[in-house]
Structure formats: C-alpha cells, structure tokens
Amino acid sequence: MMLKKTPSWKKKVVSPGDVLKKIEPGMNIFIGTGAAEPRTLVNCLMHTKGYGLQDLTLIQLVSFGDAISYKALQSKRYRLKTFFSGWVSAEAISAGQVDLVPSRFSAIPLLMKEGQIPIDIAFVQITPPNRAGYCSLGVGVDVARRAMAQADLVVGEVNHEIPFTFGDTFVPFDAFDMIIESIDPPFYFPRFPVDPVFDKLAATVASVIEDGSCLAFTFGPIFEALPKHLADKKDLGIHTPFFTDALMELVKSGAVSNRKKGLFKGRSLTAYALGSRELMQFLDKNPIVEFQSIDKVFNPMEIGQNHRFVLIIPARRVDLSGRVTLHNSKGNVTAGPGQMADFFNGAEISQGGYTIIALPSQNRQGTPNIRLSVEDSPDLLSLPESIDLVATEQGIAHLRGKTLRERAQALIEIAHPEDRPELVEGAKKINILYKDQIFLADSTRFYPADIETRHMFKNNINIRFRAIKPSDEDQMRRLFYRFSDKAIYYRYFSPIKTMPHEKTQEYVNVDYRDVLSIVALVGEPGQQTIIAEARFAKHQNKPLVDIAFVVDEVYQGYGIATYLYQMLARLAKDRGAQGMTADVLASNRAMLKVFEKGDFPVQAKVEQGVYALTIDLTTPKN
Known part of the structure; x- marks a missing residue:
C-alpha cells in the first residue's frame, strides 16, 4: 500500500x-x-x-x-x-x-x-x-x-x-x-428572502433593461428577485463589484453572454464573490468569470467602455426633486455615496448607459418612501442630476432632462396610491406643481399597468406602448407642435394653433375607466419620446366607445396606426364594449384604410365630408 x-x-x-x-x-x-x-x-x-x-x-x-x-x-x-x-x-x-x-x-x-x-x-x-x-x-x-x-x-x-x-x-x-x-471554512454569505413587493419591483426594473445591456450586481432582495425577470433577455454583460448566488442564477439562465461588452468580452468581471458553497463550486476554475483588482472594476473609464451600462441602486427613500437616501442600517451591503461615485460616472460615460434607483413605494411600517424632501436624512445621495430612472412596484419614473415640476409629477405617479394625494397637495404648497394641477384621486387605483407592451416594427423600430400619465403633459404638447396644420385638422377637425397647460393637462388626466388613452414611445430608457397616441371614450347609455388616434408624421407608414387600432379594439372589447365609433375626414384616405384592413366589419355614413364609422366588435370578419 x-x-x-x-x-x-x-x-x-x-x-x-x-x-x-x-x-x-x-x-x-x-x-x-x-x-x-x-x-x-x-x-x-x-x-x-x-x-x-x-x-x-x-x-x-x-x-x-x-x-x-x-x-x-x-x-x-x-x-x-x-x-x-x-x-x-x-x-x-x-x-x-x-x-x-x-x-x-x-x-x-x-x-x-x-x-x-x-x-x-x-x-x-x-x-x-x-x-x-x-x-x-x-x-x-x-x-x-x-x-x-x-x-x-x-x-x-x-x-x-x-x-x-x-x-x-x-x-x-x-x-x-x-x-x-486554515481550520475554518470560508465565510458563506446568506441569501436574502424576497417579499412579493420586491418581486414586483424587480419585474419593474427588468422591464427597462434592454438586450445587450451590461449590469452591476450587489446584494439585497431586489437582486435576489431579478434573475427570473431577466432570464429571457439576450446577450447581457456583467461588470460588477460582487459576484453572488443570484448572479450565478442569471448566468446559468443563458441571458448572460458578455459578447456586447467593451472590455473582457465573453467574461463576467468582478472583484469579489460572496455567497453559498454552491457559488464557490461554480467559480472553481470557471473561465467565464474574471476577477480583477478594484482599480479596474471601479474605474469609471473602464466601466464606461461597456455599451448600455445599467447601474441599479437599492434605496431607502427618494424625494420629489430626485435626491436619494441610501440604506444605513446594520446588515447593509450596498455601498454608500462615495463608493457609488465611480459607477455613477461609468454609467454616465457609457453610450446608452443609465442609472436606476429602486425601492418599494412604502416601507414595512406602511410609511411612504417617496417624500416631499429627504434633505435632513443620513446617507443622502444628493446627485439628482445623475438619476435617470426611479422604480417602485408601481412603475417607472423617467427623470433625465426633466424639470423639477415634471420630476415631481413622475415620482408622484409611482408613489403608493394612498400617499399620492398628500404629495400633490404638499408639492402645490411649495410651488413644485402648478396651483391648478389636476389630480384625479380615483384614477391612481385604476391605472392599467398590465396593458404595457412592446412591438418591433419594420426597420427595427422598437416601440413601447402604455397608458397615458399626467406626467406626459409636456411630451404631448411637444407631439402636438410637431404636427402639420393638416395633421392637426385631421385629428381635431379644427385649425387649433396652441396647446397650453390648461388644455393639455385636461387631456392627459384620464380616469382609465370611461376614458383610456394609449401612448407609443421610442428611444432608450430615460430618453423616450411619445410619437403616437390613441384613446377611446365610452358613450353614455350605449355599449360603444368613440375612438381617435394620431401618429407623428415622421413615423407614419410603419403600421403603428394599425397596431394602435387593434390594441384599442381589444381593450375596448375586454371592457365590455360591443362596438366602436369614429369620425374620419373623407380626405384622410390613410386613416380610412386602417379601418378597412381591421379585423371587424365597418359601416360608414358620409355627412358633409366626414365619414361616421361604426365598428361591430361582436362579429369578426370572415
């Protein structure tokens, strides 16, 4: 032997x-x-x-x-x-x-x-x-x-x-x-439990992460919940301080290829690994994970060489100007303001990069996490100009390039519905919002987040569709002023020249029950532009809805109007409508063709150069 x-x-x-x-x-x-x-x-x-x-x-x-x-x-x-x-x-x-x-x-x-x-x-x-x-x-x-x-x-x-x-x-x-x-095993880091609110929050965050993005991961329930919501993405990259069990799950899902990265192509870059025994076994002699020193991992210039670098920061509170309070309790593993500076800078340098602040709309005690001000809070990240998106389980607020008033509107929309009335009144008192700002309290409970969808049109135009929000006021004004006089007349049947605040805010504040409006957006997260809008309004005492839609002239001819028409028909039918009505000028041949190609039979009457259309939703075309 x-x-x-x-x-x-x-x-x-x-x-x-x-x-x-x-x-x-x-x-x-x-x-x-x-x-x-x-x-x-x-x-x-x-x-x-x-x-x-x-x-x-x-x-x-x-x-x-x-x-x-x-x-x-x-x-x-x-x-x-x-x-x-x-x-x-x-x-x-x-x-x-x-x-x-x-x-x-x-x-x-x-x-x-x-x-x-x-x-x-x-x-x-x-x-x-x-x-x-x-x-x-x-x-x-x-x-x-x-x-x-x-x-x-x-x-x-x-x-x-x-x-x-x-x-x-x-x-x-x-x-x-x-x-x-050593006579001691390595320090194994416990995983975080995931409450339903964090699972919903992770789904919201994942909705604005595009294929080919490069991500930084850290710890906490948001990151624990993210892998399953990112599993259907393609060609994600990893440039992160910490490699964790959750990140291992994401890599194993097949969503991570690291092929689109600027540096260390084909490999996930990290400085530390913290997690379970299973993670340690996964990392052993694993050629797709690259460990480098912090002067490389935290170097903003190197971070910025990754296309579409996305920095996700778990936060404690956010105020209406975009200032952020980070976690400061024992057991916190996310970095403080100083340690975040490198990754902030890297996201700003990255082409198409952006920063997402993520937090539940309320804490475990039921108090609001979105507040009028967090000025006196500890661990204050006072970099509102560097915050692109804020996510709660209620939705996404786009802050990049927005005025303080527009930021406040967007953040109020993702606050907890119970907290929004007080935020609106508080913002009016300190002159962040207009004194005459419309707020439909009931509409906060009926916003149809579930109708949000994406569609790829010809020439690889990727368009996101969602219900209109009060914070879309400025975007809708800009859409109006991009229209030609002819397009305005086709849509409003009169030569309207101006769309002031008073009129626009009435248009964007809808109750989502009797009136539903859908907007179409193009562009990177944080820089999206409304290029089309469609809406229906219920007839009184009839199971019918009246519809209208308009598309930015630059984007006409791609099939967007047809898609919006089909979307309105489906949503109207789901809400109990048996038919739709629409008025179209006889000279508007392109719009008439959209109705003719639709899935439902159309009856038309011509009165003084206007087609009065009735669409039967109960009997699809043969």
Missing part, C-alpha cells in the same frame, strides 16, 4: 501563534475582505492576548466578514480602518471604534502606493499552489497585490475550500513569508 506523498509546500506551514509573535504594537495589518477574509488568522488575532497584540490598526476595504466582531473591537486593542460603512463597521463607526476613510474605491490602490495607507503586515487567503507553484487569491482580489507589495511581512492562509479563480488572481507561492493552513 502506497502512502500519499505530503505536498512540498506544507513544509513552509507554521502555526497562527508563530505569526502573531511577529506582530508589534502600533502595526497596520491588511486583511482580506468577505469570503476572502483569512478567518483562522483573524480569529486567533481577536482571541489571543499578548504584549504585541495592542494598539493595532486593522485595514479591511469592506467589512462584512464575521471574524472581526463588534465585541472584539470594544476591547480597544484594535481599531478597524475601512472604506465601507456597511455590515459590522456601521455600528462600530457610530460608536467611534472604527475609522471610516471616505474615498472612491478606484482611488484606494493609489492611496496605498503613495503611503497614505501604510501597511506593515498583509493577511491574505489563498488556495493551495497548483503544479506550477501558483496560488489563487480566490474570491477577493480587491487591493491584495498592492498590500502585499507594501507589507514587510506577507502571510498566506491556505484554505482548501475556496475556489481557484481566474483573472488577476495568480500569486507565486514563494511570494509569502509565512504560511498557515
């Missing part, structure tokens, strides 16, 4: 106690982050007493492992210096036991290089070396290389349970001055 030969690298292994003997008071010790936290070394450091283990500064970029505990920090033998105010550090920062370094993540390697963040010892978790003598940094690259280059003593903790990952992760075994073997 042959005995298994002991690997030669094990001859270099020492005990954690041997490492601790090298520590002297006042030293700065770099420690890996999250699942890359060398837990055996850190646990020994936390629980061992000795002359040298005093007045130590622990440097950890993101503090959400479990070895550095709040209780241990209370011993006053250690201080934690971190660049991230989440997880254990949030509570300790408030108590004055942690030093928070406000900094963009992309700038941290330079701070270390310049000696602004001095490091005496580096504790780094690694895999066992391969046959070529190289270890992998596993699931946390961040600034480990920079820390190792600066430290006088580099200690590697070999953990047999972490994955051997690809990218900028390979380190020669002889780069380590001391080696210990």
Whole structure:
C-alpha cells in the first residue's frame, strides 16, 4: 500500500501563534475582505492576548466578514480602518471604534502606493499552489497585490475550500513569508428572502433593461428577485463589484453572454464573490468569470467602455426633486455615496448607459418612501442630476432632462396610491406643481399597468406602448407642435394653433375607466419620446366607445396606426364594449384604410365630408 506523498509546500506551514509573535504594537495589518477574509488568522488575532497584540490598526476595504466582531473591537486593542460603512463597521463607526476613510474605491490602490495607507503586515487567503507553484487569491482580489507589495511581512492562509479563480488572481507561492493552513471554512454569505413587493419591483426594473445591456450586481432582495425577470433577455454583460448566488442564477439562465461588452468580452468581471458553497463550486476554475483588482472594476473609464451600462441602486427613500437616501442600517451591503461615485460616472460615460434607483413605494411600517424632501436624512445621495430612472412596484419614473415640476409629477405617479394625494397637495404648497394641477384621486387605483407592451416594427423600430400619465403633459404638447396644420385638422377637425397647460393637462388626466388613452414611445430608457397616441371614450347609455388616434408624421407608414387600432379594439372589447365609433375626414384616405384592413366589419355614413364609422366588435370578419 502506497502512502500519499505530503505536498512540498506544507513544509513552509507554521502555526497562527508563530505569526502573531511577529506582530508589534502600533502595526497596520491588511486583511482580506468577505469570503476572502483569512478567518483562522483573524480569529486567533481577536482571541489571543499578548504584549504585541495592542494598539493595532486593522485595514479591511469592506467589512462584512464575521471574524472581526463588534465585541472584539470594544476591547480597544484594535481599531478597524475601512472604506465601507456597511455590515459590522456601521455600528462600530457610530460608536467611534472604527475609522471610516471616505474615498472612491478606484482611488484606494493609489492611496496605498503613495503611503497614505501604510501597511506593515498583509493577511491574505489563498488556495493551495497548483503544479506550477501558483496560488489563487480566490474570491477577493480587491487591493491584495498592492498590500502585499507594501507589507514587510506577507502571510498566506491556505484554505482548501475556496475556489481557484481566474483573472488577476495568480500569486507565486514563494511570494509569502509565512504560511498557515486554515481550520475554518470560508465565510458563506446568506441569501436574502424576497417579499412579493420586491418581486414586483424587480419585474419593474427588468422591464427597462434592454438586450445587450451590461449590469452591476450587489446584494439585497431586489437582486435576489431579478434573475427570473431577466432570464429571457439576450446577450447581457456583467461588470460588477460582487459576484453572488443570484448572479450565478442569471448566468446559468443563458441571458448572460458578455459578447456586447467593451472590455473582457465573453467574461463576467468582478472583484469579489460572496455567497453559498454552491457559488464557490461554480467559480472553481470557471473561465467565464474574471476577477480583477478594484482599480479596474471601479474605474469609471473602464466601466464606461461597456455599451448600455445599467447601474441599479437599492434605496431607502427618494424625494420629489430626485435626491436619494441610501440604506444605513446594520446588515447593509450596498455601498454608500462615495463608493457609488465611480459607477455613477461609468454609467454616465457609457453610450446608452443609465442609472436606476429602486425601492418599494412604502416601507414595512406602511410609511411612504417617496417624500416631499429627504434633505435632513443620513446617507443622502444628493446627485439628482445623475438619476435617470426611479422604480417602485408601481412603475417607472423617467427623470433625465426633466424639470423639477415634471420630476415631481413622475415620482408622484409611482408613489403608493394612498400617499399620492398628500404629495400633490404638499408639492402645490411649495410651488413644485402648478396651483391648478389636476389630480384625479380615483384614477391612481385604476391605472392599467398590465396593458404595457412592446412591438418591433419594420426597420427595427422598437416601440413601447402604455397608458397615458399626467406626467406626459409636456411630451404631448411637444407631439402636438410637431404636427402639420393638416395633421392637426385631421385629428381635431379644427385649425387649433396652441396647446397650453390648461388644455393639455385636461387631456392627459384620464380616469382609465370611461376614458383610456394609449401612448407609443421610442428611444432608450430615460430618453423616450411619445410619437403616437390613441384613446377611446365610452358613450353614455350605449355599449360603444368613440375612438381617435394620431401618429407623428415622421413615423407614419410603419403600421403603428394599425397596431394602435387593434390594441384599442381589444381593450375596448375586454371592457365590455360591443362596438366602436369614429369620425374620419373623407380626405384622410390613410386613416380610412386602417379601418378597412381591421379585423371587424365597418359601416360608414358620409355627412358633409366626414365619414361616421361604426365598428361591430361582436362579429369578426370572415
């Protein structure tokens, strides 16, 4: 019987106690982050007493492992210096036991290089070396290389349970001055439960993510719920700080190809992985996941090279101007305003890129998350000019390029229906909304979000259809002023010259029961333009609806009018109508042809140059 030969690298292994003997008071010790936290070394450091283990500064970029505990920090033998105010550090920062370094993540390697963040010892978790003598940094690259280059003593903790990952992760075994073997498993990060409201919120967010987009992922119920709503997308890319179980699900769904990315084509780019044992097994020797240092992952110029980069930020509250409050509770893993700056800039640089703020319309206590003002809130992200979209489970508010009044209208429309009347009145009092602003309280409960749809027309014109909203007032005015005098006469049967606020707001405020209006939009999310509108109004005491529609002249001839006509017929029939009526000028041959080609028989009477049409919805054409 042959005995298994002991690997030669094990001859270099020492005990954690041997490492601790090298520590002297006042030293700065770099420690890996999250699942890359060398837990055996850190646990020994936390629980061992000795002359040298005093007045130590622990440097950890993101503090959400479990070895550095709040209780241990209370011993006053250690201080934690971190660049991230989440997880254990949030509570300790408030108590004055942690030093928070406000900094963009992309700038941290330079701070270390310049000696602004001095490091005496580096504790780094690694895999066992391969046959070529190289270890992998596993699931946390961040600034480990920079820390190792600066430290006088580099200690590697070999953990047999972490994955051997690809990218900028390979380190020669002889780069380590001391080696210990881990007796602790990696830190496995728990998954978040998903309430129904977050599932609906994720569906809303997914509705504005286009095929070929590049995404950044982090943690929380929104990201847990997103994969199933993105599973039917095509050619998504990943450029993200964190690789998670939810992201693994998205990759496995087939929606992620990374083919449309500007950098690292064919590979998902990340700096950290946090998740389950299954995730660690998925990442082991997986060539489609690329681990790089934070100066690459957080570099705005590199982020911006990805076409249509989408940044999704879970938020706590939003006010009517677009200012955002981020989460600041213990257990939060999303970054703060400083850490978000790099990704904000990257989304702005990216061609077709945009930022989505996502939050439920109310919190768990039933109080509103969309408010008049969040000016006095902690963790305020006061970058309203950088917020493109805000999503709640009630819908999407498009803010890019909008005035404060238009922003307020759009945000009120996605607030919880119970909160909208108070927001309208409050906005009027502080002159954000017009004093005469119409608000149909009942309509907030009847908005037909379910009728939203998309359709691809010839020449690859992708058009989104949805019910009209009060915040469409300015867009509808602009549509009106793009029409020729002839188009206006065909639609309104009179030579109307102006469409002032008083008239337009009456037009866009409908009750969705007696009157339903559909608008057609083109363009990227956050920059969409209304190019057509169709509506029906119920006849009094008759099971009929009167219909009318108009298409921007630039987009005529693509079949949009025919599609709107079919959509109105279906919606009217679903709501109990037996027929439709319409008045069309005899000279408007194009519109008459739309009715003639429809699925239902049409009767026509001509009176003074106008066709009075009646469409029978109960008897389809043979």
